[in-house]
Amino acid sequence: MEKDTIAAISxxxxxxxxxxxxxxxxxxxxxxxxxxxxxxxxxVDSHTIHYGKIIDPTTxxxxxxxxxxxxxxxxxFTREDVVEINCHGGLASVNRLLELTLQMGxxxxxxxxxxxxxxxxxxxxxxxxxxxxxxxxxxxxxxxxVAIKQLDGKLSKLIHKLRQELIETVAHVEVNIDYPEYDDxxxxxxELMQTKTTHVQQEIERLxxxxxxxxxLREGISTAIIGRPNVGKSxxxxxxxxxxxxxxxxxxxxxRDVIEEYVNIRGVPLRLVDTAGIRDTEDIVEKIGVExxxxxxxxxxxxxxxxxxxxxxxxxxxxxxxxxxxLETIVLVNKTDLPQKIDLDKVKQLAGNHPIITTAxxxxxxxxQLEEAIAETFFAGEIEANDLTYVSNVRHIQLLKQAIAALDxxxxxxxxxxxxxxxxxDVTRAWQLLGEIVGDTxxxxxxxxxxxxxxxxx
Ligand code: GDP
Numbered sequence: 001m002e003k004d005t006i007a008a009i010s011x012x013x014x015x016x017x018x019x020x021x022x023x024x025x026x027x028x029x030x031x032x033x034x035x036x037x038x039x040x041x042x043x044v045d046s047h048t049i050h051y052g053k054i055i056d057p058t059t060x061x062x063x064x065x066x067x068x069x070x071x072x073x074x075x076x077f078t079r080e081d082v083v084e085i086n087c088h089g090g091l092a093s094v095n096r097l098l099e100l101t102l103q104m105g106x107x108x109x110x111x112x113x114x115x116x117x118x119x120x121x122x123x124x125x126x127x128x129x130x131x132x133x134x135x136x137x138x139x140x141x142x143x144x145x146v147a148i149k150q151l152d153g154k155l156s157k158l159i160h161k162l163r164q165e166l167i168e169t170v171a172h173v174e175v176n177i178d179y180p181e182y183d184d185x186x187x188x189x190x191e192l193m194q195t196k197t198t199h200v201q202q203e204i205e206r207l208x209x210x211x212x213x214x215x216x217l218r219e220g221i222s223t224a225i226i227g228r229p230n231v232g233k234s235x236x237x238x239x240x241x242x243x244x245x246x247x248x249x250x251x252x253x254x255x256r257d258v259i260e261e262y263v264n265i266r267g268v269p270l271r272l273v274d275t276a277g278i279r280d281t282e283d284i285v286e287k288i289g290v291e292x293x294x295x296x297x298x299x300x301x302x303x304x305x306x307x308x309x310x311x312x313x314x315x316x317x318x319x320x321x322x323x324x325x326x327l328e329t330i331v332l333v334n335k336t337d338l339p340q341k342i343d344l345d346k347v348k349q350l351a352g353n354h355p356i357i358t359t360a361x362x363x364x365x366x367x368x369q370l371e372e373a374i375a376e377t378f379f380a381g382e383i384e385a386n387d388l389t390y391v392s393n394v395r396h397i398q399l400l401k402q403a404i405a406a407l408d409x410x411x412x413x414x415x416x417x418x419x420x421x422x423x424x425x426d427v428t429r430a431w432q433l434l435g436e437i438v439g440d441t442x443x444x445x446x447x448x449x450x451x452x453x454x455x456x457x458x
Contacts, residue, residue: 004027005028005107006024006025006106006110007098007102009021009094010084010114011094019087020088021087023082024077024082024117025081028083028106029414030042031105032068036050036066036068044070049070050067050068050069050298054087055102056092060213064093066085066239068085069086071083071447077124079122084446112133112385115414117131126438128389145407156437159437162434165200166427166431167431168196169196170427171426173424177187190420193414197411197430200430204400205404208397208401210405213260220269221302221374221378222302223302223304224272224304225306226299227320228314228316228317230308231308232306232308237272237305237362239361252317252336270374273299273300298327300327301378302377303329303330304331304332305332306334309338311341313343317350325352329351330356330357330377331347332366334366335360335361335362336358336366337363356372403430403433403434407426410426
């Protein structure tokens with residue numbers, strides 16, 4: 001257990017109704033008590049909350065009116081003594097409060113340090129810790145569901161089960177090596193090793209297949225809207241944003257003209273990329289150049305190609321169809337409130353397997369059908385966050401792939417008739433790789449790096 005007591009502001013910086021300064025460590029209660037005017041916090045029961053004032057002990061000045069929660073080890077998030085000081089949300093007063101706790105001997109927590117302590121003290125495993133991070137970043141209810149499931153340890157349980165299967169076969173081989181006189185054990189080891197590795201491999205494959213959905217839940221469906229000038233791209237963007245309330249606009253830190261907007265489509269975040277190109281100029285293809293738009297298209301999970309029903313198809317339309325031929329695309333035939341001039345048969349032919357939706361965006365007609373088509377495309381209608389275990393973390397996906405590769409090697413070694421104790425090396429490696437997901441076999445540097453990705457105060 002770490003010796004020092006850490007402190008941080010655990011709520012987002014900015015104006016809010018309340019803000020929380022959180023302390024964790026042996027001195028947490030003592031430090032809070034030195035600043036607190038009210039009850040003697042060292043004497044109160046664990047898991048209780050107390051009203052009082054925060055006083056600057058050097059000047060005796062009242063800083064804040066607060067509610068203080070006292071949570072004593074071990075039944076806390078970090079398994080250490082935890083104190084949460086709830087104060088009014090002003091930035092200055094929260095900062096002042098944090099400063100005072102530091103003056104009284106607390107150390108400013110590093111990003112993710114609370115969660116890191118929870119991990120180091122055995123309260124949660126690594127995949128759960130990562131789930132905390134996902135939870136903070138989750139943009140829709142569904143994404144949050146997935147993170148909560150992971151926090152609940154669903155993925156960990158599955159990984160533990162698979163590791164158990166692998167280690168049992170390895171143990172079996174050990175027996176075999178120690179007691180070579182039993183011939184039938186040798187036979188069994190081979191067979192058992194084959195069945196078990198195949199089974200574990202299948203389970204991992206299944207997890208990886210679902211990872212794609214997990215990625216979408218976490219990061220959103222990256223979506224590009226394309227079409228000739230004046231067909232209705234901005235109208236589409238506005239309709240989507242208005243109906244669904246943009247979740248994020250103008251992502252901080254992007255210095256270029258690229259704006260990303262998130263909209264929530266039936267629980268799935270849709271990330272509209274390069275909307276600046278749509279907003280600022282008539283034509284995204286024209287503005288950013290064909291090369292660049294190819295790039296945008298390549299990185300998009302979904303393309304919405306808009307065409308105008310009120311005009312005949314142009315060569316440019318046909319070029320756009322060509323551009324998206326092999327990409328996940330939904331075609332929107334817009335302006336259906338106006339007389340039809342487009343050749344719909346031709347559109348169907350150009351669209352190939354892409355679904356076609358008719359819209360009159362000016363009247364906001366067709367948005368529902370579009371949403372349905374999106375849900376259908378990515379989740380066959382219904383997204384099942386309920387009983388599936390989604391792997392949505394890049395690190396986990398990589399480890400799973402490596403584990404599969406190790407098991408592949410074990411299989412080919414077995415097929416090549418290699419001695420079982422050599423096969424065992426690959427199986428053990430797979431077991432180790434899976435262990436890294438839950439944090440059983442990870443190195444310290446990795447742990448530090450992972451936790452540093454957290455927000456301050458988590
Ligand atoms: P963009 O250049 O592709 O972004 O097209 P806009 O969304 O700016 O739309 C161009 C023009 O078409 C605007 O005047 C819109 O009001 C109009 N428009 C968009 N959708 C419809 C529609 O469904 N019906 C009609 N009649 N006009 C539309």
